[in-house]
Amino acid sequence: MPNLIAGQTGDWEVVIGMEVHAQVTSEAKLFSGSSTTFGAGPNENVSLVDAAMPGMLPVINEACVRQAVKTGLGIKAEINLYSVFDRKNYFYADLPQGYQISQFKHPIVGEGVLTIELADGTTHDIGIERIHLEQDAGKSLHDQHPSKSYIDLNRSGVALMEIVSRPDLRSSEQAGAYIKKLRSILRYLGTCDGNMEEGSLRADVNVSVRRPGEALGTRTETKNLNSVRFIMQAIDYEVERQIEILENGGKIDQETRLFDTGTGTTRQMRSKEDAHDYRYFPDPDLLPLQLTQDFVDEIKAELPELPDEIKARMVSEYGLSSYDASVLTEERETAAFYEAASKGRDRKLVANWMSSELFGALNKAGKSLADSPVSPEGLGVLVDLISDGTISGRIAKDVFADMFETGRPAGDIIEEKGLKQVSDSGAIDALIDQVLAENQDKVAEYRGGKDKLFGFFVGQTMKLSGGQANPGMVNQLLKDKLKG
Amino acid sequence: MENYLNLTATQARTALQKKEISATELTQAYIAAAEATKSLNNYVCMTADKALEMAANSDKRIADGSAGSLEGLPIGVKDLFCTAGVETTACSAILKGFVPAYESTVTSQLWRDGAVMLGKLNCDEFAMGSANETSVFGPAVNPWSANGEVDLAAGGSSGGSASSVAAGSALMATGTDTGGSIRQPAAFCGVVGMKPTYGRCSRWGIVAFASSLDQAGPFTRDVADSALMFASMAGHDAKDSTSADAVLPDLQTALQASVKGMKIGIPKEYVMDGMDEAITALWQQGQEWLVEAGAELVPISLPHTRYALPTYYIIAPAEASSNLARYDGVRYGARVEAGQSLDDMYEATRAAGFGDEVQRRIMIGTYALSAGYYDAYYLKAQQVRRLIKNDFDEAFDKVDAILTPATPSAAFPLGVKQDDPITMYLNDVFTVPANLAGIPGISVPAGFSQTGLPLGLQVLSGAFREDTLYKVAACLEKQAGFTGQPPRHALAAG
Numbered sequence: 001m002p003n004l005i006a007g008q009t010g011d012w013e014v015v016i017g018m019e020v021h022a023q024v025t026s027e028a029k030l031f032s033g034s035s036t037t038f039g040a041g042p043n044e045n046v047s048l049v050d051a052a053m054p055g056m057l058p059v060i061n062e063a064c065v066r067q068a069v070k071t072g073l074g075i076k077a078e079i080n081l082y083s084v085f086d087r088k089n090y091f092y093a094d095l096p097q098g099y100q101i102s103q104f105k106h107p108i109v110g111e112g113v114l115t116i117e118l119a120d121g122t123t124h125d126i127g128i129e130r131i132h133l134e135q136d137a138g139k140s141l142h143d144q145h146p147s148k149s150y151i152d153l154n155r156s157g158v159a160l161m162e163i164v165s166r167p168d169l170r171s172s173e174q175a176g177a178y179i180k181k182l183r184s185i186l187r188y189l190g191t192c193d194g195n196m197e198e199g200s201l202r203a204d205v206n207v208s209v210r211r212p213g214e215a216l217g218t219r220t221e222t223k224n225l226n227s228v229r230f231i232m233q234a235i236d237y238e239v240e241r242q243i244e245i246l247e248n249g250g251k252i253d254q255e256t257r258l259f260d261t262g263t264g265t266t267r268q269m270r271s272k273e274d275a276h277d278y279r280y281f282p283d284p285d286l287l288p289l290q291l292t293q294d295f296v297d298e299i300k301a302e303l304p305e306l307p308d309e310i311k312a313r314m315v316s317e318y319g320l321s322s323y324d325a326s327v328l329t330e331e332r333e334t335a336a337f338y339e340a341a342s343k344g345r346d347r348k349l350v351a352n353w354m355s356s357e358l359f360g361a362l363n364k365a366g367k368s369l370a371d372s373p374v375s376p377e378g379l380g381v382l383v384d385l386i387s388d389g390t391i392s393g394r395i396a397k398d399v400f401a402d403m404f405e406t407g408r409p410a411g412d413i414i415e416e417k418g419l420k421q422v423s424d425s426g427a428i429d430a431l432i433d434q435v436l437a438e439n440q441d442k443v444a445e446y447r448g449g450k451d452k453l454f455g456f457f458v459g460q461t462m463k464l465s466g467g468q469a470n471p472g473m474v475n476q477l478l479k480d481k482l483k484g
Numbered sequence: 485m486e487n488y489l490n491l492t493a494t495q496a497r498t499a500l501q502k503k504e505i506s507a508t509e510l511t512q513a514y515i516a517a518a519e520a521t522k523s524l525n526n527y528v529c530m531t532a533d534k535a536l537e538m539a540a541n542s543d544k545r546i547a548d549g550s551a552g553s554l555e556g557l558p559i560g561v562k563d564l565f566c567t568a569g570v571e572t573t574a575c576s577a578i579l580k581g582f583v584p585a586y587e588s589t590v591t592s593q594l595w596r597d598g599a600v601m602l603g604k605l606n607c608d609e610f611a612m613g614s615a616n617e618t619s620v621f622g623p624a625v626n627p628w629s630a631n632g633e634v635d636l637a638a639g640g641s642s643g644g645s646a647s648s649v650a651a652g653s654a655l656m657a658t659g660t661d662t663g664g665s666i667r668q669p670a671a672f673c674g675v676v677g678m679k680p681t682y683g684r685c686s687r688w689g690i691v692a693f694a695s696s697l698d699q700a701g702p703f704t705r706d707v708a709d710s711a712l713m714f715a716s717m718a719g720h721d722a723k724d725s726t727s728a729d730a731v732l733p734d735l736q737t738a739l740q741a742s743v744k745g746m747k748i749g750i751p752k753e754y755v756m757d758g759m760d761e762a763i764t765a766l767w768q769q770g771q772e773w774l775v776e777a778g779a780e781l782v783p784i785s786l787p788h789t790r791y792a793l794p795t796y797y798i799i800a801p802a803e804a805s806s807n808l809a810r811y812d813g814v815r816y817g818a819r820v821e822a823g824q825s826l827d828d829m830y831e832a833t834r835a836a837g838f839g840d841e842v843q844r845r846i847m848i849g850t851y852a853l854s855a856g857y858y859d860a861y862y863l864k865a866q867q868v869r870r871l872i873k874n875d876f877d878e879a880f881d882k883v884d885a886i887l888t889p890a891t892p893s894a895a896f897p898l899g900v901k902q903d904d905p906i907t908m909y910l911n912d913v914f915t916v917p918a919n920l921a922g923i924p925g926i927s928v929p930a931g932f933s934q935t936g937l938p939l940g941l942q943v944l945s946g947a948f949r950e951d952t953l954y955k956v957a958a959c960l961e962k963q964a965g966f967t968g969q970p971p972r973h974a975l976a977a978g
Contacts, residue, residue, distance in 0.1 A: 055565075056688070060725065285725060
């Protein structure tokens with residue numbers, strides 16, 4: 001049994017389910033024409049509908065429906081041609097209608113699956129129960145005034161997709177991989193920008209522990225986690241807390257908890273007894289959402305190639321390792337950069353150059369791929385120059401460093417610095433002759449049977465050439481001469 | 485002035501076109517009539533300046549030949565319709581002082597067609613009531629009376645609308661009908677009230693009571709005026725997802741057409757114990773009139789009728805409990821600062837802002853939607869609603885229209901039913917099924933009670949067949965020849 005946690009009294013299995021709220025990428029809100037732009041001044045993106053003025057009515061934004069369907073297709077889920085918007089009733093100051101329009105019994109997307117890959121190379125299929133569309137609430141600001149709260153309704157009515165997983169996750173590592181993979185797919189699809197700091201993607205995690213093979217334990221729900229690290233920390237803390245309670249003979253309360261980012265711990269937000277009765281019922285202001293198969297098929301036809309497919313292609317067609325392919329497909333932009341840089345070239349060599357040199361340099365400079373001073377074409381040309389023997393791999397590293405620094409093309413740098421690889425056998429012969437002349441004692445030793453000295457002669461010749469001599473030719477010519 | 489206030493809208497329109505009167509004169513007469521009948525408490529807000537300005541513009545358009553279909557006709561607006569720049573309260577304390585920045589779709593279409601706005605009319609708080617007694621402004625009073633002493637209910641919820649049209653203080657008026665709120669007061673006040681097919685008139689900008697039942701409609705002095713005003717109010721609105729994109733049938737032709745050969749259903753379930761004898765007699769009379777005009781009577785059964793009221797009193801409060809959640813004191817309307825927490829403020833605001841009947845329905849609705857009760861109440865009610873609709877669907881396979889009484893009684897004195905909500909709810913027994921089924925219905929004044937109070941007959945037709953409705957209504961109107969001026973008409977008062 002994998003992923004068991006050894007406690008004082010025996011092993012525990014961790015069971016995790018996640019509810020991810022992903023803000024739909026759209027110009028306008030789910031049921032009103034207001035803008036969804038992030039960073040607007042307080043209450044600038046608020047319509048009469050968003051503020052729930054008397055007599056105002058919601059009208060579904062078709063663009064958001066398309067995005068939800070697209071997301072469903074991206075996780076190979078069942079698309080429900082019939083879905084219903086319900087009202088989830090509760091009072092809060094930043095919920096102007098006194099209810100959130102959501103989908104309860106009939107969500108737009110049904111069962112799907114997401115495959116995650118862990119560091120050890122194992123893959124796991126995580127079931128997705130459903131995706132439904134719902135409105136976001138506004139924001140309460142409690143720190144602007146000593147006794148009053150301020151309300152910003154810019155987010156009120158923004159479309160969210162709630163993506164609900166099955167309780168298939170078994171460790172914080174899996175949960176981390178799940179949210180990363182989900183984020184990657186959403187970004188490939190362009191249905192959510194995945195920006196966790198801005199709150200475009202946030203997760204509620206349901207955690208319970210049980211003895212292996214036993215029925216599910218009582219779960220807690222930790223709400224509103226907005227980074228991969230916080231998700232993993234919150235799970236680790238909950239697992240530890242729950243095991244400790246259970247091993248001391250205690251009971252887990254089904255409750256909602258909050259994560260404290262400062263301490264990495266969770267604390268009770270409300271107990272089951274305080275849980276709202278949301279009084280869900282179909283929103284009488286909206287007709288059931290009826291989609292046609294043609295509508296779904298049209299969206300399906302426009303689906304971009306997704307990371308799993310691209311990865312499989314990179315492994316089978318380009319001969320990349322599964323690991324390299326994973327790294328290159330995690331982000332849509334990375335895959336696109338790689339495809340452009342490697343097109344018509346040595347695919348494996350480009351992959352190596354990206355994952356070692358380029359990512360290394362970007363990391364060091366604190367830059368993202370989008371800001372890379374080296375373009376896909378620039379990197380491709382550099383690799384070409386290695387492949388055709390114009391420069392050696394060793395020299396190429398220096399050239400790359402210069403390219404990254406100055407943004408100039410590889411050809412110019414090689415030309416200017418005279419870094420072209422020497423492949424002229426006459427010139428290399430002369431270098432070898434000089435090395436052998438200067439090390440006659442070693443030549444004698446070699447000829448006397450000390451084979452290991454061959455490396456020494458190669459090194460000396462390369463050094464003399466300033467690294468520019470073609471290493472293959474140096475090897476060959478040296479062998480011939482030393483036989484001599 | 486005398487002539488002006490007695491004109492129907494159709495007659496006034498002709499007089500305006502012929503320049504026998506001006507829109508300004510007509511409007512002045514109505515403003516004066518509203519003043520003269522103040523004791524009826526019909527207007528909760530008069531917009532005389534706005535009315536005169538609109539009338540002046542109407543006169544210009546009449547002069548330059550660009551007059552609309554309702555040009556220069558002064559109308560009153562139920563206070564449930566949001567009117568830009570004019571206080572809109574739904575006759576509730578919780579919305580006192582609320583001035584919308586927007587105009588409801590229905591009223592903006594009326595203004596588009598040249599109508600002149602006189603002011604906002606009294607109604608039950610959030611349209612919840614059958615006697616206009618739940619209004620924070622107090623009840624509208626019926627201009628009719630049995631003995632000239634006791635104030636009678638104008639009906640509800642659109643009491644002010646019915647009363648003002650009957651009393652000559654509005655030529656026409658808008659209403660809304662969720663369970664009979666147009667047809668019942670129309671019957672009580674002796675005017676024509678029509679509830680269109682659900683989806684005909686946009687609900688955008690109308691303070692919501694029960695979204696799946698609410699429908700705006702006209703109050704008028706006769707059937708032709710009703711068709712005229714309805715045509716202006718109706719139409720698809722992209723801002724209301726439940727608005728129907730359906731072509732309006734030819735109503736003018738329908739008004740002239742004969743009912744000859746039409747099949748009129750007479751539902752056996754619309755007989756109530758203790759029903760006013762005059763109403764039973766009038767219903768009988770109505771059937772005879774239609775037969776005389778060449779229609780054929782068909783006995784029909786609407787077997788689930790007796791479940792309509794209980795079904796309605798689950799669904800309407802359930803939707804209302806959610807629709808009224810937005811009146812929380814946070815963004816607009818009244819707020820009562822109390823206690824330390826947000827919940828304290830909510831409780832104090834809503835306790836002070838909502839009247840008893842509204843609070844009762846919020847509680848009923850909240851209960852009906854609660855976990856553990858939803859299936860037994862709300863879901864069951866939706867299933868029964870479907871059966872009621874099926875009853876009508878089957879009936880309209882056999883008949884063109886259905887004739888029923890509009891109300892089980894004539895107008896009753898104000899105050900007598902206030903302590904007994906159930907008796908009050910029974911007022912809507914004949915009108916509620918049409919709302920549940922989404923079909924149109926019209927109440928036509930057709931006779932009098934023993935004590936001289938107006939009584940109405942109700943015609944129901946299939947969805948989107950308002951032409952059929954008006955055809956039968958016009959016939960009844962002609963045959964009944966209902967006339968008479970209520971004792972508290974503006975002309976009597978003035």
